[in-house]
Amino acid sequence: xxxxxxxxxxxxxxxxxxxxxxxxxxxxxxxxxxxxxxxxxxxxxxxxxxxxxxxxxxxxxxxxxxxxxxxxxxxxxxxxxxxxxxxxxxxxxxxxxxxxxxxxxxxxxxxxxxxxxxxxxxxxxxxxxxxxxxxxxxxxxxxxxxxxxxxxxxxxxxxxxxxxxxxxxxxxxxxxxxxxxxxxxxxxxxxxxxxxxxxxxxxxxxxxxxxxxxxxxxxxxxxxxxxxxxxxxxxxxxxxxxxxxxxxxxxxxxxxxxxxxxxxxxxxxxx
Amino acid sequence: xxxxxxxxxxxxxxxxxxxxxxxxxxxxxxxxxxxxxxxxxxxxxxxxxxxxxxxxxxxxxxxxxxxxxxxxxxxxxxxxxxxxxxxxxxxxxxxxxxxxxxxxxxxxxxxxxxxxxxxxxxxxxxxxxxxxxxxxxxxxxxxxxxxxxxxxxxxxxxxxxxxxxxxxxxxxxxxxxxxxxxxxxxxxxxxxxxxxxxxxxxxxxxxxxxxxxxxxxxxxxxxxxxxxxxxxxxxxxxxxxxxxxxxxxxxxxxxxxxxxxxxxxxxxxxxxxxxxxxxxxxxxxxxxxxxxxxxxxxxxxxxxxxxxxxxxxxxxxxxxxxxxxxxxxxxxxxxxxxx
Numbered sequence: 001x002x003x004x005x006x007x008x009x010x011x012x013x014x015x016x017x018x019x020x021x022x023x024x025x026x027x028x029x030x031x032x033x034x035x036x037x038x039x040x041x042x043x044x045x046x047x048x049x050x051x052x053x054x055x056x057x058x059x060x061x062x063x064x065x066x067x068x069x070x071x072x073x074x075x076x077x078x079x080x081x082x083x084x085x086x087x088x089x090x091x092x093x094x095x096x097x098x099x100x101x102x103x104x105x106x107x108x109x110x111x112x113x114x115x116x117x118x119x120x121x122x123x124x125x126x127x128x129x130x131x132x133x134x135x136x137x138x139x140x141x142x143x144x145x146x147x148x149x150x151x152x153x154x155x156x157x158x159x160x161x162x163x164x165x166x167x168x169x170x171x172x173x174x175x176x177x178x179x180x181x182x183x184x185x186x187x188x189x190x191x192x193x194x195x196x197x198x199x200x201x202x203x204x205x206x207x208x209x210x211x212x213x214x215x216x217x218x219x220x221x222x223x224x225x226x227x228x229x230x231x232x233x234x235x236x237x238x239x240x241x242x243x244x245x246x247x248x249x250x251x252x253x254x255x256x257x258x259x260x261x262x263x264x265x266x267x268x269x270x271x
Numbered sequence: 272x273x274x275x276x277x278x279x280x281x282x283x284x285x286x287x288x289x290x291x292x293x294x295x296x297x298x299x300x301x302x303x304x305x306x307x308x309x310x311x312x313x314x315x316x317x318x319x320x321x322x323x324x325x326x327x328x329x330x331x332x333x334x335x336x337x338x339x340x341x342x343x344x345x346x347x348x349x350x351x352x353x354x355x356x357x358x359x360x361x362x363x364x365x366x367x368x369x370x371x372x373x374x375x376x377x378x379x380x381x382x383x384x385x386x387x388x389x390x391x392x393x394x395x396x397x398x399x400x401x402x403x404x405x406x407x408x409x410x411x412x413x414x415x416x417x418x419x420x421x422x423x424x425x426x427x428x429x430x431x432x433x434x435x436x437x438x439x440x441x442x443x444x445x446x447x448x449x450x451x452x453x454x455x456x457x458x459x460x461x462x463x464x465x466x467x468x469x470x471x472x473x474x475x476x477x478x479x480x481x482x483x484x485x486x487x488x489x490x491x492x493x494x495x496x497x498x499x500x501x502x503x504x505x506x507x508x509x510x511x512x513x514x515x516x517x518x519x520x521x522x523x524x525x526x527x528x529x530x531x532x533x534x535x536x537x538x539x540x541x542x543x544x545x546x547x548x549x550x551x552x553x554x555x556x557x558x559x560x561x562x563x564x565x566x567x568x569x570x571x572x573x574x575x576x577x578x579x580x581x582x583x584x585x586x587x588x589x590x591x592x593x594x595x596x597x598x599x600x601x602x603x604x605x606x607x608x609x610x
Contacts, residue, residue, distance in 0.1 A: 001345065001378075002380075003345050006338035006339075006535070007535075009341040046526070046533040050524060072553075076551065089533070206552075232550060233549060233550050235522070235523045236522070238377040239374075240371060240378075241521055241522045242521030242540070242542065243521065243540070243548060247574075248578055267556070271555060271556040271558075
C-alpha cells in the first residue's frame with residue numbers, strides 16, 4: 001500500500017521573481033510527476049510545512065513543473081527563501097482537473113485575475129493544445145495595477161493570437177497602461193459567444209470569482225457551465241482531514257474545480 | 272451460545288498479548304478509562320457504559336508520525352490493537368471512521384492496518400449513563416455488528432457471541448475455556464438489554480431530542496436560526512468535544528525537522544478553533560464561533576447522513592461530559608425542533 005502522506009523529492013532549478021511578493025519556482029521531481037490543468041500539488045519545504053498550489057506551467061512538460069507562489073504566511077515565507085539547488089517536497093497530483101473534453105465543440109470563456117493567472121496559464125496551455133476542438137476561445141483578465149501582471153511576455157504573445165479573443169484590464173492604471181481601467185466584469189460586455197451553451201472558467205481572488213460568476217449568469221451562462229476553481233484550506237489533499245468541506249463535498253477530492261450549480265447553496269463559498 | 276468464566280477470560284486475554292496490544296477498561300472512580308494490559312494483569316472492569324476516552328485513539332493516534340524524509344514506507348509497525356469491552360456506540364464510531372479512512376486508492380495506511388489486523392471484543396452495556404442517548408440515534412445499547420467477539424456480562428462471566436471469522440477462529444482455538452450457556456443466563460442478558468434500553472430511551476425522551484429521521488431536516492431548516500449564536504455563547508473553543516468524539520476525524524499535517532530528518536506528523540484538529548477553515552489569503556468561511564458550532568452539527572447530522580446514510584453521532588454523550596461550557600448536544604438538538 002502506498003503512503004499518501006509522503007512527498008516526492010524535487011530540486012529547485014530556477015527562481016523567477018514575478019512581482020515583489022510573487023515568485024515562480026521551476027522544479028524537477030526525482031520521480032515522474034504529471035498533472036492535469038486544474039489539479040494541485042502539496043508543496044513542502046523540508047521541516048517548514050506544506051501548502052497546496054496549482055502548478056502554473058504547461059502540463060505537457062513531463063520532467064519539470066513550475067509553481068507560482070504569493071508570499072502570504074509561514075510556509076510561503078520559507079518557499080520564497082528557496083534558491084536553485086535546494087530540495088523541496090511535492091505530493092500529488094491531487095484533486096480533479098478541468099474536464100476539458102467536456103468543452104469540445106463549445107465556446108470557452110476564461111476569466112482569471114490577479115494571482116489566479118498562475119493556474120490560468122496552465123489551463124490556457126491545455127486549451128491551446130486542443131484549440132482546434134473548441135469553437136470560440138475568449139480570455140478576460142484583470143489585475144489591481146499593471147505591475148501585478150504575471151507572465152507578461154506570454155500575455156503579449158497570447159494577445160497576438162488570432163484564435164483567441166483576449167482583453168486585460170486593471171483596477172488602477174498608470175503611465176505605462178493604455179488599456180481599459182475597471183474590474184474584470186467591465187470588460188465582459190463585448191464577449192460574443194453562444195452564452196446558452198458556453199463553458200466558462202473562473203479563477204482568481206474570491207471577490208473577483210463572485211462578481212464574475214454573477215456577471216456570467218447575467219450574460220446567460222448556465223450555472224452548470226460555470227467552472228470555479230475554489231480555494232479552501234486543504235491539508236491532506238485526499239479527503240480525510242476534514243478541513244476543506246463545502247456541503248457534501250471536499251474541495252480537495254471533489255474539486256478544487258466545481259461547477260457553480262454544485263456549490264451555490266452552501267455558505268461561505270466566496271470566503 | 273457459549274459461556275466463559277471471568278478467570279478463564281483473563282487467561283484468554285493473557286494469551287492475546289503475544290499478538291496484540293491489548294487495551295482494557297479500568298475503573299477510575301465512577302468512570303472507566305483504557306490502558307494497556309500488563310503481564311499477569313487481571314485488574315480491569317468491563318464497565319457498565321462506554322469508557323470516558325474514545326476508542327479512535329488506538330487506531331487514529333492523537334499525534335503520529337506518518338512520513339519521514341522522502342521515503343514512501345509506512346511508519347507505524349507494531350502489534351495491532353485488541354480492544355476489550357467496546358460498547359455499541361464505540362462500534363458505530365468505527366463505522367464512521369472506516370468510511371472516512373478506508374480507501375484502497377488513497378486511504379490512511381496506519382488506520383487501515385490497525386483495523387484490518389486489530390481485534391474487537393465488545394460488550395453489552397449494563398447500565399445507562401447520565402449523558403447516554405444512543406437510542407435517539409438508532410443504536411441499541413448492545414453490539415449487533417462490527418465486532419469480532421461480544422461479551423454479555425452474567426454473574427461470574429460472560430455469554431459470548433461471535434461477529435466475524437476472526438472471532439470464530441479465536442473461540443475455536445480456545446475451545447477448552449468455554450462451556451455451553453444455560454437458558455437462565457440467556458434470559459439474564461435479555462432482561463439486562465431490555466432494562467438498559469428502556470432507561471436510555473426514557474432519558475433521551477426527557478431531553479426531547481428530535482426523532483432520528485427528523486434530525487437532518489431540523490438542522491437544514493434551522494440553518495439560519497439564532498439558536499447557533501445562543502448555543503455557542505458558553506463555548507471556550509477548547510476543542511474537547513472534538514478530541515473526545517468517536518467520529519471526529521479531522522486532523523492537520525505538521526512538518527518538523529528532527530535530527531536532520533524531515534518528519535511529517537498527523538495531529539488531531541478541531542473544527543471549533545478559529546483558524547480551522549481559514550485560507551492562506553486570510554479569508555475565513557467560518558469566522559464566527561456560532562458558524563463553527565453549526566458546522567459541527569451540520570457535519571454530524573447532515574453531511575454524514577447524506578454521504579454515508581448514517582448519522583455521524585453515536586449518542587455516547589462524551590462531548591456533554593467533556594464540555595467546560597456545559598454545552599449539551601441533546602439540548603441543542605431539542606431546541607432545533609420547533610414545537
